[in-house]
Amino acid sequence: MKKLVCLLLVMLALALPSLAAARGVEPTVGGQGGRIIRVTTLAKDGPGSLAAAIAEKGPRIVVFEVGGVIDLGRSVLTITEPNLTIAGQTAPSPGITIIRGGIDVQGHDVILSHLRVMTGADGQPHFSGWEADAFSTVGAHHVLVDHCTFMWALDENMSASGPRFGGKDLAEWRANTSHDILFRENLAAEGLAFASHPKGEHSKGSLIHDNATGITFYRNLFAHNEERSPLLKGGAQALMINNLIYDPGKRAVHYNLMDLEWTGHPFVTGQLTAIGNVMRGGNSTAPGLPFLTIGGAGDLAYYGRDNRAVDRFGKPLPQTGRYGETAARILPSDAPLASTAGFAILPSGELETSLLRSVGARPWDRAADDIRVLFFVAEGRGEIIDDExxxxxxxxxxxxxxxxxxxxxxxxxxxxxxxxxxxxxKAEAQESLSARDRAMRK
Known part of the structure; x- marks a missing residue:
C-alpha cells in the first residue's frame, strides 16, 4: 500500500504542468550556484528570518526549514541585493504565507517561487494611506516570479514599476525602470476595492509602469480585480500569452499614456502582443466590457491572436474599446511585436482547464483561499471585495x-x-469540504 501511494504521488508530480518543463524563456538564473541560506524562523526579521536572508550579499538560494505564516505587521520586504533565489517550494507543508505586507524588488537577477502574499486591509480606515502592493518590481530587471499567489493587495497584486523618466532620453528611461520581468503561473486575485488606499477604490491586478519593457505575463490567472489585468502605461512594452482574466470589473486589459503625466516629454507608442488569452465575465463585470480598452493620449501598437472574451454566460464580448474621447489609437500589427520563442502556447479554448490545475503557489499543496478562488472561477462564482x-x-x-x-x-x-x-x-483532489461533504464522500 505504501509503495502504491508513493507511485501515485510521483505520477501526480509528473502530471503537474509547467513545474519543471515548458518553462519558456527565463530572464535570470537568480542565485544559482550560490550558497544556501536556511530560513528557520517565521519572525518578520532577525537571525534566521526571510528578511535576514534577503539582506545577505552575493549569490544565494533561500530555502525554508519552517512553514507557516510570516506576519510583516503592515510593512514591506524590500529586495535590493541581486543574484537571489527564494524557493518557497522547499518549505514543509503548509508552505510560506506572508500576511499584512508585500514584497518590493529593487535589485536584479531575482527569482521568487511558491510564496503566498496576502496583504489585506488589516482593519485600517478608508483613505488612511495603507496602500501596499502584494508584489512589485521597482526599477528592477531580470526577475522571474513563478507560481506565487498574490491576494488582497491595497494597490496592485503584482506589478512592474519604477521611475517614469529616469534619464535624458528614451533609452535611459527604459534602462532605469523595470525591464525583463517574467510573471509565470501566478494567481493574482481579489484586490481590495474600497479599503484603505488614499485614492479610494483600488482593486487592481497588475500595473506595467511607463516605459517598462520586456514585461511578460505567461499562464497567469487574474480574478476579481476591478481594473488592470494588466494596465500598460505610456511607452510600455508587454507580451501576454495564455492568461485567464476572470470577473474583471470595469476594465480588463488596458493602455493609458496620460498627458497630465507626460507634460514636456514626447509621447512614446506602447506595444502589446496578446496570444491565446481568455477574458471571462463574472458577477462584478460591467456589461459589454471589451478585452482591451485604450484611454489617455498616446497610441498602442497591438498584435492580438486567438484571444477570447465572453460574458458570464459565454456570449462574445468586444475585442477592443476605449474610454475617454481623445486622439489615442490602437494600431494593429500584422506580426507579434515581441518574440514568442520558447513559450508553449495552448489554443485559448484549452487554456482554462490547464491553468486551473497548475497556477498559483504549491499546486500540489493548496492553501484554503487558493482552493476557494480556483473553484469559484471554475464554477462562475465570486465577486470583487472591499475587505478580506x-x-x-x-x-x-x-x-x-x-x-x-x-x-x-x-x-x-x-x-x-x-x-x-x-x-x-497530496495524491487526492484538493477541495474545501464541510464535515457533511467529507462524510458523504467516504
Missing part, C-alpha cells in the same frame, strides 16, 4: 511546521525534488 473578511475569517491561521532541508534531495539548478515528490504533496 468578506470571504471568510480574514488572514489564515496556520500551525507552524518544521523539517530540515537536505540539499542532496534537490536539484539545485531547477529547485525541484529529485524523487519528484514535493513537501506536503
Amino acid at each position: 473578511h468578506e470571504v471568510g475569517t480574514g488572514y489564515p491561521r496556520l500551525a507552524p511546521s518544521r523539517a530540515p532541508f537536505d540539499p542532496a534531495k534537490w536539484d539545485l539548478v531547477t529547485m525541484t525534488p529529485r524523487n519528484g515528490i514535493y513537501p506536503g504533496q
Whole structure:
C-alpha cells in the first residue's frame, strides 16, 4: 500500500504542468550556484528570518526549514541585493504565507517561487494611506516570479514599476525602470476595492509602469480585480500569452499614456502582443466590457491572436474599446511585436482547464483561499471585495511546521525534488469540504 501511494504521488508530480518543463524563456538564473541560506524562523526579521536572508550579499538560494505564516505587521520586504533565489517550494507543508505586507524588488537577477502574499486591509480606515502592493518590481530587471499567489493587495497584486523618466532620453528611461520581468503561473486575485488606499477604490491586478519593457505575463490567472489585468502605461512594452482574466470589473486589459503625466516629454507608442488569452465575465463585470480598452493620449501598437472574451454566460464580448474621447489609437500589427520563442502556447479554448490545475503557489499543496478562488472561477462564482473578511475569517491561521532541508534531495539548478515528490504533496483532489461533504464522500 505504501509503495502504491508513493507511485501515485510521483505520477501526480509528473502530471503537474509547467513545474519543471515548458518553462519558456527565463530572464535570470537568480542565485544559482550560490550558497544556501536556511530560513528557520517565521519572525518578520532577525537571525534566521526571510528578511535576514534577503539582506545577505552575493549569490544565494533561500530555502525554508519552517512553514507557516510570516506576519510583516503592515510593512514591506524590500529586495535590493541581486543574484537571489527564494524557493518557497522547499518549505514543509503548509508552505510560506506572508500576511499584512508585500514584497518590493529593487535589485536584479531575482527569482521568487511558491510564496503566498496576502496583504489585506488589516482593519485600517478608508483613505488612511495603507496602500501596499502584494508584489512589485521597482526599477528592477531580470526577475522571474513563478507560481506565487498574490491576494488582497491595497494597490496592485503584482506589478512592474519604477521611475517614469529616469534619464535624458528614451533609452535611459527604459534602462532605469523595470525591464525583463517574467510573471509565470501566478494567481493574482481579489484586490481590495474600497479599503484603505488614499485614492479610494483600488482593486487592481497588475500595473506595467511607463516605459517598462520586456514585461511578460505567461499562464497567469487574474480574478476579481476591478481594473488592470494588466494596465500598460505610456511607452510600455508587454507580451501576454495564455492568461485567464476572470470577473474583471470595469476594465480588463488596458493602455493609458496620460498627458497630465507626460507634460514636456514626447509621447512614446506602447506595444502589446496578446496570444491565446481568455477574458471571462463574472458577477462584478460591467456589461459589454471589451478585452482591451485604450484611454489617455498616446497610441498602442497591438498584435492580438486567438484571444477570447465572453460574458458570464459565454456570449462574445468586444475585442477592443476605449474610454475617454481623445486622439489615442490602437494600431494593429500584422506580426507579434515581441518574440514568442520558447513559450508553449495552448489554443485559448484549452487554456482554462490547464491553468486551473497548475497556477498559483504549491499546486500540489493548496492553501484554503487558493482552493476557494480556483473553484469559484471554475464554477462562475465570486465577486470583487472591499475587505478580506468578506470571504471568510480574514488572514489564515496556520500551525507552524518544521523539517530540515537536505540539499542532496534537490536539484539545485531547477529547485525541484529529485524523487519528484514535493513537501506536503497530496495524491487526492484538493477541495474545501464541510464535515457533511467529507462524510458523504467516504
